[in-house]
Amino acid sequence: MRQVLDELEIGTCGQGFYEVTGELARWLYRQPIRRGLLTVFLKHTSASLVIQENVDADVQADMAEFFRRLVPEDAAGYRHAAEGPDDMPAHIRAALTQTQLALPVTDGRLALGTYQGVFLFEHRRSPKRRRLALHLLGE
Amino acid sequence: MRQVLDELEIGTCGQGFYEVTGELARWLYRQPIRRGLLTVFLKHTSASLVIQENVDADVQADMAEFFRRLVPEDAAGYRHAAEGPDDMPAHIRAALTQTQLALPVTDGRLALGTYQGVFLFEHRRSPKRRRLALHLLGE
Amino acid sequence: MRQVLDELEIGTCGQGFYEVTGELARWLYRQPIRRGLLTVFLKHTSASLVIQENVDADVQADMAEFFRRLVPEDAAGYRHAAEGPDDMPAHIRAALTQTQLALPVTDGRLALGTYQGVFLFEHRRSPKRRRLALHLLGE
Numbered sequence: 001m002r003q004v005l006d007e008l009e010i011g012t013c014g015q016g017f018y019e020v021t022g023e024l025a026r027w028l029y030r031q032p033i034r035r036g037l038l039t040v041f042l043k044h045t046s047a048s049l050v051i052q053e054n055v056d057a058d059v060q061a062d063m064a065e066f067f068r069r070l071v072p073e074d075a076a077g078y079r080h081a082a083e084g085p086d087d088m089p090a091h092i093r094a095a096l097t098q099t100q101l102a103l104p105v106t107d108g109r110l111a112l113g114t115y116q117g118v119f120l121f122e123h124r125r126s127p128k129r130r131r132l133a134l135h136l137l138g139e
Numbered sequence: 140m141r142q143v144l145d146e147l148e149i150g151t152c153g154q155g156f157y158e159v160t161g162e163l164a165r166w167l168y169r170q171p172i173r174r175g176l177l178t179v180f181l182k183h184t185s186a187s188l189v190i191q192e193n194v195d196a197d198v199q200a201d202m203a204e205f206f207r208r209l210v211p212e213d214a215a216g217y218r219h220a221a222e223g224p225d226d227m228p229a230h231i232r233a234a235l236t237q238t239q240l241a242l243p244v245t246d247g248r249l250a251l252g253t254y255q256g257v258f259l260f261e262h263r264r265s266p267k268r269r270r271l272a273l274h275l276l277g278e
Numbered sequence: 279m280r281q282v283l284d285e286l287e288i289g290t291c292g293q294g295f296y297e298v299t300g301e302l303a304r305w306l307y308r309q310p311i312r313r314g315l316l317t318v319f320l321k322h323t324s325a326s327l328v329i330q331e332n333v334d335a336d337v338q339a340d341m342a343e344f345f346r347r348l349v350p351e352d353a354a355g356y357r358h359a360a361e362g363p364d365d366m367p368a369h370i371r372a373a374l375t376q377t378q379l380a381l382p383v384t385d386g387r388l389a390l391g392t393y394q395g396v397f398l399f400e401h402r403r404s405p406k407r408r409r410l411a412l413h414l415l416g417e
Contacts, residue, residue, distance in 0.1 A: 001140045001279045003416065005313060005384060035144060037178055037274045039315055039380045043391030045331045051238045052230060053184045058218035059230055066210070066231050071344070079336035091330060091337055092344050099329045100380050102178045102239050104272040106144060111272055113182030133382040133389055135315045137276065137415065138142065140279045174283060176317055176413045190377045191369060192323045197357035198369055205349070205370050241317045241378050243411040245283060250411055252321030255377075276415065277281065 004031050004136040009129055012047070012122040015086075017060040020132070021117045024103075025110060027134065034108045036138015040118065041100040043131045046090035047122045048097040054117025067093050090123030097121055105138060143170050143275040148268055151186070151261040154225075156199040159271070160256045163242075164249060166273065173247045175277015179257065180239040182270045185229035186261045187236040193256025206232050229262030236260055244277060282309050282414040287407055290325070290400040293364075295338040298410070299395045302381075303388060305412065312386045314416015318396065319378040321409045324368035325400045326375040332395025345371050368401030375399055383416060 008027060012018055028038065042049050053059045071089045078088040101118065104111040112118075120130060147166060151157055167177065181188050192198045210228045217227040240257065243250040251257075259269060286305060290296055306316065320327050331337045349367045356366040379396065382389040390396075398408060 001142065003279065003314060005382060005389075036142060037276070039382070041380065041382050041389075043389075043394065045329065045391070045394055050234050051184065052234060056219055056221075059227065062217050062219050062227050063231055063234060070209075070348075078340050080334055080340050082334075088337065088340050092341055095328050095330060095341060096235055096374055098237075098376075102180065102241055102274075102380055104144060104178070104180050104274050111144075111180075111182075113184070113270070116182065116184055131391070135380075135382050137315070140281065175281060176415070189373050190323065191373060195358055195360075198366065201356050201358050201366050202370055202373060209348075235374055237376075241319065241380055241413075243283060243317070243319050243413050250283075250319075250321075252323070252409070255321065255323055 001139050002033065004033065006134045008132045008134060010120055010132060011129055012120065013127045014125055015122055016064055018120040018122060019054055019117045020120050024118060028105065028110065029108065031136055033136055033138040036105050036136060037102055038105050039100060039102045039135040041133040043133055045094055046087060046124050047120060047130055048094040048099060049101050050097050050119045050121045051101060051116050052119055053115045055115050086125045093123045140278050141172065143172065145273045147271045147273060149259055149271060150268055152266045153264055154261055155203055157259040157261060158193055158256050159259050163257060167244065167249065168247065170275055172275055172277040175244050175275060176241055177244050178239060178241045178274040180272040182272055184233055185226060185263050186259060186269055187233040187238060188240050189236050189258045189260045190240060190255050191258055192254045194254050225264045232262045279417050280311065282311065284412045286410045286412060288398055288410060289407055290398065291405045292403055293400055294342055295397040295399055297332055297395045298398050302396060306383065306388065307386065309414055311414050311416040314383045314414060315380055316383050317378060317380045317413040319411040321411055323372055324365060324402050325398060325408055326372040326377060327379050328375050328397045328399045329379060329394050330397055331393045333393050364403045371401045
């Protein structure tokens with residue numbers, strides 16, 4: 001049993017879903033561990049992680065629209081407004097989704113379901129560099 | 140320190156909560172690890188995992204009704220509609236809950252709180268076979 | 279590779295956010311593991327865990343208000359009402375956030391983002407003793 005800790009950086013350019021399954025798979029391919037568990041941890045509070053269907057892009061569009069309506073940016077009365085009208089909704093949308101995910105690894109690959117992809121869900125409007133901390137455990 | 144990877148299959152027959160604490164406990168009982176961490180990963184994007192009170196079934200009924208209202212199936216305007224009116228709401232309800240859970244293990248048992256149970260939360264109307272990937276780590 | 283399992287108890291006095299980053303850091307400081315993964319598991323179903331910004335307390339106030347509106351306590355028609363009007367909303371708010379979090383550890387410290395804090399999100403009105411199960415893995 002051994003572990004590897006590392007970080008990946010993902011660039012985003014506005015709100016929406018950015019699939020990172022490929023980045024994670026390529027990183028995993030270079031590691032000496034074939035079976036185990038990969039934990040992905042996002043080091044930010046205004047973006048989040050979601051596992052969702054990666055076949056039909058309409059799923060991500062509908063999902064983004066649901067969160068825009070559930071947590072509106074133009075809601076009067078957020079106390080925390082100094083960082084822009086999209087910042088407090090970003091924190092709430094992040095709390096409603098995930099900051100970390102643990103993914104099974106078999107045969108040196110992510111053992112996801114057939115239609116599952118891992119997405120970075122960006123909640124801020126301006127371009128950002130987002131850091132993912134990775135912890136891989138196994139043998 | 141060692142690990143075990145495996146899969147369980149759970150049958151569902153329509154929307155609602157299916158407690159899987161017993162299935163997980165029976166699986167755990169057969170493993171050679173007494174202390175550690177069990178990670179449960181659901182390999183689907185239209186069902187999810189929830190840890191909730193397992194004493195009063197009304198909790199699950201109220202919870203299901205809350206999610207039906209928050210993410211309605213008859214909402215006009217989902218782009219992703221080809222797989223049925225319950226499919227896009229299923230993806231959203233899954234994003235609002237969990238795809239994976241890590242559970243502490245002591246004395247060969249799940250170290251849950253007194254009233255905690257692990258539930259598969261099915262969001263589709265038709266019967267499904269749902270696969271859970273399990274990763275057990277410990278000694 | 280080794281593991282440590284333990285429990286921490288946190289007292290709460292009413293609804294709101296209680297930062298536990300310091301408690302976790304102090305516990306971690308006393309352990310013989312410098313690099314790895316810390317999993318925090320809350321053994322209750324009417325409180326939850328959230329990673330959020332810990333600089334501006336307004337973020338937590340806005341977040342609490344969002345959840346009060348999304349899952350109101352005075353909603354007519356919860357079946358599960360015997361434990362008080364704040365109990366069923368507590369279960370729903372917990373399902374919408376997290377029961378467990380896995381946090382990377384480097385140099386004997388939580389490798390969180392600059393503005394990230396770990397919060398216990400209490401959903402009940404009366405004072406409570408909340409237990410956190412901890413699983414630390416690493417070397």
